[in-house]
Structures are given as C-alpha cells and as structure tokens.
Amino acid sequence: MTEPGWGRRFEDPIRIGDPVLVTLLDAGEYIAARPMKEHAAPEWQAAMQALILVAEGGGPTMFARIGVMRALNRHHVPELNPKGKEPHWGRRKLKRDQ
Template sequence: MSWQQFFRDPIELPDGRVLRSLRDAGEFIQMLPKATQDRLEWQAAVQALITVVEHNGDTLPVRMAIVRALNASRTERRRGGKPPETTTRSDKRKFNLERKHPIFTIDRQHRFTTGRLV
C-alpha cells in the first residue's frame, strides 16, 4: 500500500489548493462534508483511490474520478443545488418527431425533401 504515489499532473482545487499525491487526495475527501462524500461521484473517487492504493496502480483513474466529482459539484452549484436534468433516448426521439420544419423535412432514408410554404 503506497499513499505516497504522486499524480503526474497535480489536481488544482477551486479554492487554490493543489492535490499532489494520493495521501493529499484522501485527506481532501475526508475533509468534505458527509453529504458531499455520500454523492455517487465522490464514492466513485474513493473507490478508485482505494483500488489504486491497494494494488499500486496508475494514479490516472483517481485523478479522473476526482476531477469528474469536482466538475459535478461545480455544475450543481451553478444550477442552484438542483440535480442535472437527464433526458432519455426515447425523450430525444419523441422531441425530434414532434419538431417539424415547414420547409424542410427528412424522410426515412435520411434525405432532405422540400416542402411548400402555404
């Protein structure tokens, strides 16, 4: 077990601090509020951290997980604490079928056909 492994590229935090090693990352995650630690992004970061420490693996998965969790937190703050909206594939398909342009349409063979303005 080696907590002293360093990231190839240190992780810069929004408050200006820098995470340089796995130990720094672990201590940072432990300092987060319990509600933040319970979020799925941070749980994935902790799992990646533990796996890398136990198997002396590459630090890149940990870096990616932490950066992803930090970005998710920033996005949430920008949206006012609301979870990001998700759309399913069927919702997108339904939206595209309802959205028709009076001049151009696309037929089943994905060719443009022109219509008339009435």
C-alpha cells in the same frame, strides 16, 4: 520507479484554488474533509474507491485523478446543441416520403 502506496504522486497535480492535491494521500484527506452530506455523494464515493484501488492495488494514478476530477465537476452540465452538425448532403428522404 514510482513510490508505492498512498505516497504516489499524480502526473498532473489537481488544483482546487488554494489546496493542491499532489499525492493520493492529499486527495484522500481532501475527500475525508468534505462535509458528510457531500462526502456521501456517489461521485465522491467512487473517487475514494478509485483512490483506494490505485493506492493499494497499484495501477495508473490517472484512474484516481479522473475519479477526483469527475467528483469535483459533478454539478457541471455541458451545453448541448440539439441541432448538432448537419451533414453536407442534408437529410436523406425515405422511399415512403417520396
């Protein structure tokens, strides 16, 4: 049985260099220690809300972990290949273009 409340552990600890966030309480303290400008960012607010919901209302700790990971990676912009993958049959011609 899992421990109730803020002592619940993540399935996979969150490694942020030196600090390792193992429990919901560790993650909450890490967010609270952020500078106010960063702490007030919408991503961190959503992460804290997810932590509170999981700690007080129950539910999978994965939700809280996803919230924290999204907040940590908020400045990462994935590369986008505009061409994408072309289908093997090529582009279809419309009737009007024939």
